[in-house]
Amino acid sequence: MRPGVFGARHVQALLGSCGRLARNPLATALTLLVIGLALALPAALGLFVIDAQAATGGFGNAVDMSVYLKSGVSVAKAQQLAASARGRPGVAEVTVIPADEGLRQFRKYSGFGAALDALESNPLPNVLHVVPRAGASGAAELESLRRYFAAWPEVDIVQLDTEWVQRFNAILALLRRLVLIAAVLLGAGVLAVVGNTIRLEILHRRAEIEVTKLVGGSNAFVRRPFLYTGLLYGVGGALLASAILEAAVLVLDPSVATLAQLYGSRYALRGPSGQVLAAVFGGGMALGWLGAWISAHRHLRSIDPGA
Amino acid sequence: MIRFERVSKRYPNGREALTHVSFRVEAGEMVFLTGRSGAGKSTVLKLIALLERPTRGTVTVNGKSTGSLKARHIPAFRRQIGVVFQDHKLLADRPVFDNVALPLVVAGAPLKEADRRVRAALDQVGLLGKERLLPAELSVGEQQRVGIARAVVSKPPLIIADEPTGNLDPDLSLEVMRLFRRFSDVGVTVLVATHDQHIVRDLAKREIVLASGEIQDLSQADGNGGSADSLPHVVATR
Numbered sequence A: 001m002r003p004g005v006f007g008a009r010h011v012q013a014l015l016g017s018c019g020r021l022a023r024n025p026l027a028t029a030l031t032l033l034v035i036g037l038a039l040a041l042p043a044a045l046g047l048f049v050i051d052a053q054a055a056t057g058g059f060g061n062a063v064d065m066s067v068y069l070k071s072g073v074s075v076a077k078a079q080q081l082a083a084s085a086r087g088r089p090g091v092a093e094v095t096v097i098p099a100d101e102g103l104r105q106f107r108k109y110s111g112f113g114a115a116l117d118a119l120e121s122n123p124l125p126n127v128l129h130v131v132p133r134a135g136a137s138g139a140a141e142l143e144s145l146r147r148y149f150a151a152w153p154e155v156d157i158v159q160l161d162t163e164w165v166q167r168f169n170a171i172l173a174l175l176r177r178l179v180l181i182a183a184v185l186l187g188a189g190v191l192a193v194v195g196n197t198i199r200l201e202i203l204h205r206r207a208e209i210e211v212t213k214l215v216g217g218s219n220a221f222v223r224r225p226f227l228y229t230g231l232l233y234g235v236g237g238a239l240l241a242s243a244i245l246e247a248a249v250l251v252l253d254p255s256v257a258t259l260a261q262l263y264g265s266r267y268a269l270r271g272p273s274g275q276v277l278a279a280v281f282g283g284g285m286a287l288g289w290l291g292a293w294i295s296a297h298r299h300l301r302s303i304d305p306g307a
Numbered sequence B: 001m002i003r004f005e006r007v008s009k010r011y012p013n014g015r016e017a018l019t020h021v022s023f024r025v026e027a028g029e030m031v032f033l034t035g036r037s038g039a040g041k042s043t044v045l046k047l048i049a050l051l052e053r054p055t056r057g058t059v060t061v062n063g064k065s066t067g068s069l070k071a072r073h074i075p076a077f078r079r080q081i082g083v084v085f086q087d088h089k090l091l092a093d094r095p096v097f098d099n100v101a102l103p104l105v106v107a108g109a110p111l112k113e114a115d116r117r118v119r120a121a122l123d124q125v126g127l128l129g130k131e132r133l134l135p136a137e138l139s140v141g142e143q144q145r146v147g148i149a150r151a152v153v154s155k156p157p158l159i160i161a162d163e164p165t166g167n168l169d170p171d172l173s174l175e176v177m178r179l180f181r182r183f184s185d186v187g188v189t190v191l192v193a194t195h196d197q198h199i200v201r202d203l204a205k206r207e208i209v210l211a212s213g214e215i216q217d218l219s220q221a222d223g224n225g226g227s228a229d230s231l232p233h234v235v236a237t238r
Helices: A003-023 A025-056 A075-086 A099-110 A113-117 A139-150 A163-204 A206-214 A219-262 A274-301 B041-048 B071-078 B096-107 B111-124 B140-152 B170-185 B197-203 B226-230
Strands: A065-069 A091-097 A127-132 A155-160 B002-010 B016-025 B030-034 B056-061 B081-084 B158-162 B189-193 B206-211 B214-219
Touching (some): A003 A219, A025 A163, A025 A274, A065 A139, A075 A127, A099 A113, A127 A139, A139 A155, A163 A274, A206 A219, A206 B071, A219 A274, A219 B071, B016 B056, B016 B214, B030 B170, B030 B197, B041 B158, B041 B189, B096 B140, B111 B140, B140 B158, B140 B170, B158 B170
Parallel strands (some): B030 B189, B081 B158, B158 B189
Antiparallel strands (some): A065 A155, B002 B016, B206 B214
16 A cells, blocks of 8 residues: 555544544543543642752762760760771761850851850750661661660760651652552543543444445455544543643642741642653543553454454 | 366355355356356455455466465455445445546546546446535435446456345346446456346346356357357366
8 A cells, every 4th residue: 555545544544533532522521531530649649749859959879877975985086986986887977066166157047146145154065966877768777876885875866867867758759659559540431531531422323333334444444444433532531631730730839838838848730740741641642542452352353254 | 368177165153155166267258157146156266356265176266276375465456346335335425426436546546537437437328417416415316326436446456246126126137237338348257146147148148157066057049249158167076
């Protein structure tokens, strides 16, 4: 077959599918709505996770530790302890923050400067700031490091500064799983919806299919318009899903901004990124096409007894 | 063009529609397939169009045995056969033009050529100018002629027709049959299943008679069917 004819057949099938969808606007709209919602839900969850990650990304991996020495321990002793701590595997960096330096920082950042002036002596101890090696920042390694420092007689308290970041990251990991599960389940739903819609259309056009096969229409020829219909459902559903996402962001953005501000967070809702949109459209088209193909493959075969 | 060799067909429900049927139709011949309803006429046509496959024996059409034809070759096989039905099987929601053009569309004919050939086919059946009408806007006889136009539009070497005059009055029936004879005159092989004895007598063509799934009689009609004399006789045995 010449390429021109081949292309013309595809255009023909595509236009035919468009026309048929347009002739049943209500049924088409309902199907598109179901597909759109099924695509929008996991995408919205995904957006939330991505935004949350972006908001916490700056310090998500910086799991570090503050070792507070007892008040009687001198700076020289602290330097000595720091040197021996640097020799321990799993430790990337140890910085000594002398009590004076700590007070200076506290004065600068806390806003309690005047109140601190009233104190006769520096109430702060010397502190070791410990940064674990990148590969040794798991919960178990951190715990063993904490015990190591806690066992020293000079140490008062060991504090894991970023436990909450770890918790948050764990929550994010859980959410990512949920996104995946939702995507799989709702994707299966899209397959079922498209498949069933195509099945009904095949039954509805049975006579036409029979005649087409009788005059020598191949399976590919008969199947083609249905595949395009599935593809169009996917594209339409994806369009609707991205509209839903944009609208949701638009509605939620002011309240989210206010909330984030109250928490002093940089969290902000951003509209669906190119990547998310690509996933929505790619997923929609693939699912629409696949659903149509499965249905057409099953049901068209049964119409031709000779094959 | 068509060769049946000891063909039997048993349907899944157990009914034996044909038993050891053998006959030949030569290229360019016009042959009537007659017999009471239920004698197996439709089954013979279905076996030719590969809507069914024989249970035993071989059916050869245009040099190809249908028994071994792979499913993916069936569409190309069917494109060389024009089929006419008693109920004409037109698509009610498509205008006459689209109905007639269907075989060309599935074969991937260029639009311009399709347009020309559809008009030529409609001209042959006397319906030129009715391209844009829907089948329901035509009379029964006209609908049947649209069905014939669809069967001949891609110029197949073989036309098979299942009771094409079943719903027509005698005058229209004769008109339709003369149409078939005209195609046969230009070299197309035509096999018409009918129970209308008047027509068979009027056109004086060879007749294959089926009775309860067997060939009963193979009368050699005279007239212009001279070439039929040289055909080997077909004997049906159970």
